[in-house]
Amino acid sequence: MTLRWRIVALVAAATCAAAAAVGVLVHHASRDRELSQARDGARTTLDRAAVIYARTGAVQGSGAVLDAPGLPGDLRRLVEKGHQGTEFTTGPGGPAMWAARPADDQVLSVRLDMSTAMRDIGALDTNIILAGLMTTAVVLPLGVLTAERMSRRLRLAAATARRIAAGDLDARISPATRPHDEIAEISGAVDSMAAALQERLLDEQRFTADVAHELRTPLMGLVTAAELLPPGEAAGYVRDRVRVLSTLVEELLEISRLDAGAEEADLSPCPLGPVLEEAIAGTGLSARLRTGAAEDTGRQDGEDAWQQGCEGTGQQDVTDGPKVWTDPRRLTRIVANLVVNAHRHGREPVEVTVAADGRTVTVRDHGTGFPDDLLEKGPQRFRTGVRERGRGHGLGLTIAAGQAQVIGATLEFGNAPDGGAVATLRLPEQPEPPDSGPIHG
Numbered sequence: 382m383t384l385r386w387r388i389v390a391l392v393a394a395a396t397c398a399a400a401a402a403v404g405v406l407v408h409h410a411s412r413d414r415e416l417s418q419a420r421d422g423a424r425t426t427l428d429r430a431a432v433i434y435a436r437t438g439a440v441q442g443s444g445a446v447l448d449a450p451g452l453p454g455d456l457r458r459l460v461e462k463g464h465q466g467t468e469f470t471t472g473p474g475g476p477a478m479w480a481a482r483p484a485d486d487q488v489l490s491v492r493l494d495m496s497t498a499m500r501d502i503g504a505l506d507t508n509i510i511l512a513g514l515m516t517t518a519v520v521l522p523l524g525v526l527t528a529e530r531m532s533r534r535l536r537l538a539a540a541t542a543r544r545i546a547a548g549d550l551d552a553r554i555s556p557a558t559r560p561h562d563e564i565a566e567i568s569g570a571v572d573s574m575a576a577a578l579q580e581r582l583l584d585e586q587r588f589t590a591d592v593a594h595e596l597r598t599p600l601m602g603l604v605t606a607a608e609l610l611p612p613g614e615a616a617g618y619v620r621d622r623v624r625v626l627s628t629l630v631e632e633l634l635e636i637s638r639l640d641a642g643a644e645e646a647d648l649s650p651c652p653l654g655p656v657l658e659e660a661i662a663g664t665g666l667s668a669r670l671r672t673g674a675a676e677d678t679g680r681q682d683g684e685d686a687w688q689q690g691c692e693g694t695g696q697q698d699v700t701d702g703p704k705v706w707t708d709p710r711r712l713t714r715i716v717a718n719l720v721v722n723a724h725r726h727g728r729e730p731v732e733v734t735v736a737a738d739g740r741t742v743t744v745r746d747h748g749t750g751f752p753d754d755l756l757e758k759g760p761q762r763f764r765t766g767v768r769e770r771g772r773g774h775g776l777g778l779t780i781a782a783g784q785a786q787v788i789g790a791t792l793e794f795g796n797a798p799d800g801g802a803v804a805t806l807r808l809p810e811q812p813e814p815p816d817s818g819p820i821h822g
Contacts, residue, residue, distance in 0.1 A: 385532035392524030400513025415498040420467045423480035427491045449490045456481050460488045534564050550579035590637035596630050632776040639783035646708040646788045653705045660716035666724045672735040703739030706811035711784045718777040719744040719804045740808040750796035
């Protein structure tokens, strides 16, 4: 049950309980008053009849009766002991108030009919019930409106928090300032938290970008100096480390541009097969490319086919394989990073497969699969997951996910049932060309 309906149920229960409590109190108060008045009236009549009986020896016209046949047994026994008393009964003759006292060897009693009084009390109970129902009918819609308003504000706060958790740090609730409003306080706290997170993240991004830019200039000098070293094992090791460091700096710069939103895709229809071949060839690693029905092409080397297939390059169109609406340079980067990650952290064979729809590309290895943390939270920079998947900076998948977002594609990570990591890239559909309308000469 949602909070809204809980509040509505609570309001309805509280209203009904209040109406029932008031009804019971009013019922008992009215009944007690009627009985008290009837008891006093019966006693007054009985005392007057006793005086008349003592003077005349008769009770005619006094309202009392000697040895009345309907006298309650308890009251009769009380009188026989020499006492006087009253008793309320609801026998066959209807509700009545009895009063009795000794009169020589007889019982002098008075009976007051209370049918009218009890009917009045019954009518009062009915009116109380109707009033309670009317009160509930008036209060309940107000409770529903209030609960709906509170629920809507809480849902807005929750939705904004989820947007912030998903990466939209510009999301804000912007609540109206209301004194002594707990929901407004919660909303303001969420906005403050988002602003603080955004500022810290921007500081981190600026720091990463500044460090990468500052490292770039001395790194270029280091690359040049490494090339001047005389041939040898030590020189080869230095060149390899310098190359790794240069790649890391370039990846940091690329991530900084992605974080800043400075990357823009140059989308055009391009044949998918040549682009994938180019991506695989650029890695210098082996991967089996399967298209359509997944028959192995056996291609291990790439060619500059994607440039020939893209519109506006002036090259001859390559029509083999499906065309996709994408940025070929960025698509090459994504697939290359996935292939490199599969080789670095998984095991061969590595397979690149194009689904039958012509827009879905999967890259699979046969290693231990992606760690649970990556499947749950996505790729994170400077984190590679479990030890079994090797070491690295954790930037390749982060860049691939960022570039996929730039070209409007979705990149999902999973594990195959029979083992191995599977990265699935779904490219966007090609938009319909605009209708230019009739051409007038």
